[in-house]
Amino acid sequence: MSDSPSASFLPEHPPVTDWVHDFDHTDPVWTDDPFPIWETLRAASPVVHTERFLGCYMPTTYQAVKEIAYDTEHFSSRRVIVRDVRPEISARAPPITSDPPEHKPAKQVLLPPFTPDAMKRLEPRVRAICNELIDEFIADGHCDAAARYTKHIPVRAIAHMLGIPEKDGDLFIKWIHQILELGIKDENEMMSGVREMTGYFMAHLEQRKLEPGDDLISQLLRAKGPGGQPLTDEHVLGSLRLLLIAGIDTTWSALGSSLWHLAKTPADRERLVAEPSLIPTAIEEFLRAYSPVTMAREVMKETTISGCPVKAGNMVLLSFPAANRDPAMFPDADKVVIDRKENRHAAFGLGIHRCVGSNLARMEMQVAIEEWLKRIPDFRLDPAGKVTWSEGTVRGPRQLPVLFGKNA
Amino acid sequence: MSKLRIRVDQDKCQGHARCKSLAPELFELDEYGNAHEVGDGTVPAGLEDKAWLAQTNCPEIAIEVTEE
Numbered sequence: 448m449s450d451s452p453s454a455s456f457l458p459e460h461p462p463v464t465d466w467v468h469d470f471d472h473t474d475p476v477w478t479d480d481p482f483p484i485w486e487t488l489r490a491a492s493p494v495v496h497t498e499r500f501l502g503c504y505m506p507t508t509y510q511a512v513k514e515i516a517y518d519t520e521h522f523s524s525r526r527v528i529v530r531d532v533r534p535e536i537s538a539r540a541p542p543i544t545s546d547p548p549e550h551k552p553a554k555q556v557l558l559p560p561f562t563p564d565a566m567k568r569l570e571p572r573v574r575a576i577c578n579e580l581i582d583e584f585i586a587d588g589h590c591d592a593a594a595r596y597t598k599h600i601p602v603r604a605i606a607h608m609l610g611i612p613e614k615d616g617d618l619f620i621k622w623i624h625q626i627l628e629l630g631i632k633d634e635n636e637m638m639s640g641v642r643e644m645t646g647y648f649m650a651h652l653e654q655r656k657l658e659p660g661d662d663l664i665s666q667l668l669r670a671k672g673p674g675g676q677p678l679t680d681e682h683v684l685g686s687l688r689l690l691l692i693a694g695i696d697t698t699w700s701a702l703g704s705s706l707w708h709l710a711k712t713p714a715d716r717e718r719l720v721a722e723p724s725l726i727p728t729a730i731e732e733f734l735r736a737y738s739p740v741t742m743a744r745e746v747m748k749e750t751t752i753s754g755c756p757v758k759a760g761n762m763v764l765l766s767f768p769a770a771n772r773d774p775a776m777f778p779d780a781d782k783v784v785i786d787r788k789e790n791r792h793a794a795f796g797l798g799i800h801r802c803v804g805s806n807l808a809r810m811e812m813q814v815a816i817e818e819w820l821k822r823i824p825d826f827r828l829d830p831a832g833k834v835t836w837s838e839g840t841v842r843g844p845r846q847l848p849v850l851f852g853k854n855a
Numbered sequence: 856m857s858k859l860r861i862r863v864d865q866d867k868c869q870g871h872a873r874c875k876s877l878a879p880e881l882f883e884l885d886e887y888g889n890a891h892e893v894g895d896g897t898v899p900a901g902l903e904d905k906a907w908l909a910q911t912n913c914p915e916i917a918i919e920v921t922e923e
Contacts, residue, residue, distance in 0.1 A: 558887040801869040
């Protein structure tokens, strides 16, 4: 079924009328404002099901999300995106697509380059990137902050880490769009993005073998796998694929949502300008309230989650964003409280698949918000423009027109 | 105030590093970014609030705080 060419031309999804029994995270209503939908689903059951996507569950409470995230026996990570089709698994991206016991060694290799100390060394470059970007539009008094600012910060930071030209970032953005957005419904777009990306990195891999450096690609080539053997090219390519796909539109989204909130909430903006030491706490709250990343699992064996039976063969839409809005876990869950003290949010996942780049994302958000507020303390949404949101697995503003300076 | 002692459960810690960010005096990270309590986990006087802050922000509930 999944290999048939017709899978590439699936029809658009019919609009949802019954969210509880027929949810669809690619529906425009969800894309625009998912929060009331999650409340409806949570009120109905800790786990809901849709026949769409060849059968898919969604845990709606923090507790149910946590149970699934911790249960690697019944839930596999071999597919991490809920899509219309389930093609043969070809392009792996370890460790995100790995289950135990392969997961741990694959993750151990990636952890040291992403510790908070390693991120401190990268911080000056990120600060410079932010200011180079702001220089380009600050005199205009307006900009699309998603297209001119938040998008480029993670792209250039990752490129810098990998030791590849920062200007190649536009390619990365194209591949990510093909894989994460168009790829949900269009197999050809997905495969074309994966192919181009693989070719690009293969060339860099070969070049690093000849001239090793201090960059992350060279580090991965030097790393030893579980048996003390070097990682295979396929493994290194998979991990590079992961860093690119997971490291860019996620942070782009989290940053965009944070600026969107500050653009429309003058009290919070003024407080952070006056009290910059509160920025790290506020960022945790933005991560909770506007978590960008929804993951997926595949049910391997029948089990029960929060009292609800789940059957093998279905996918699971593992919505950390919905978990983070659960009022049973967070008082005033639907309010953004920038000085929230207790905040066990799950924006970077829970359990063994905790985002390997969480320290990078936090550093980028911290620096990008600090530098923006220093230079553009007063800004607001442009009433003549429209904020648009990405569809599917990673949610954040893709158009964010704001006014500042002479227009503020 | 009674003396506090902290301990990071190594089976639960997944390296979110929230504790290190909130209470750098009380936690250290290994080369993989996983957290450990500093020394024997005794919380110096004056840092009790930070110990509780770290405990209540750990997504994996990996930090134990005990009163001695």
